[in-house]
Amino acid sequence: MLAYHWELMDEMSPEMRSAYLKFTSMANEGEIIPKKYRELMVLGMACVLRSAPAVKTHAQTAVEKYGATKEEIFMVLATAMSLGGVPAYREACIALEEYLKTL
Numbered sequence: 679m680l681a682y683h684w685e686l687m688d689e690m691s692p693e694m695r696s697a698y699l700k701f702t703s704m705a706n707e708g709e710i711i712p713k714k715y716r717e718l719m720v721l722g723m724a725c726v727l728r729s730a731p732a733v734k735t736h737a738q739t740a741v742e743k744y745g746a747t748k749e750e751i752f753m754v755l756a757t758a759m760s761l762g763g764v765p766a767y768r769e770a771c772i773a774l775e776e777y778l779k780t781l
Contacts, residue, residue, distance in 0.1 A: 681731065714744035718754050725758035725766050730773035737774050741781065748781040 680688070687695045706716050717740040724732035740746035751774070759767045771778075 681735065714740060714746055717744050718746060718750060721751070722754045722758050725755055725770040726762035728762070728766055728769050730769065733770045733773045734777065738777065748778060751778065751781075 684695065687698070706713075711719070717736055721733065721736040721740055724736050737746075737751050740751065741748075755767055755770045755774075758770060
């Protein structure tokens with residue numbers, strides 16, 4: 679199920695959504711970076727930005743779609759401290775607490 683912000687874009691401007699999807703697919707054209715690692719990179723960016731919804735989405739995608747492990751997720755969260763500080767790490771852990779307990 680799409681998050682509401684994507685549903686809204688699909689409803690209000692399908693052309694914008696199509697352009698966004700085309701743009702983002704260009705960022706890893708030819709899969710130079712394996713999809714799992716790209717998803718983990720995006721998770722790290724979400725941590726630094728302190729976007730709880732993005733942290734949840736990208737952690738779950740990394741695990742469920744690309745086979746990332748709990749250890750890999752933890753290392754991304756820990757690495758995010760280098761730019762985002764302890765608050766970014768803490769907020770990501772809070773956002774993922776229930777999910778990580780299931781892994």
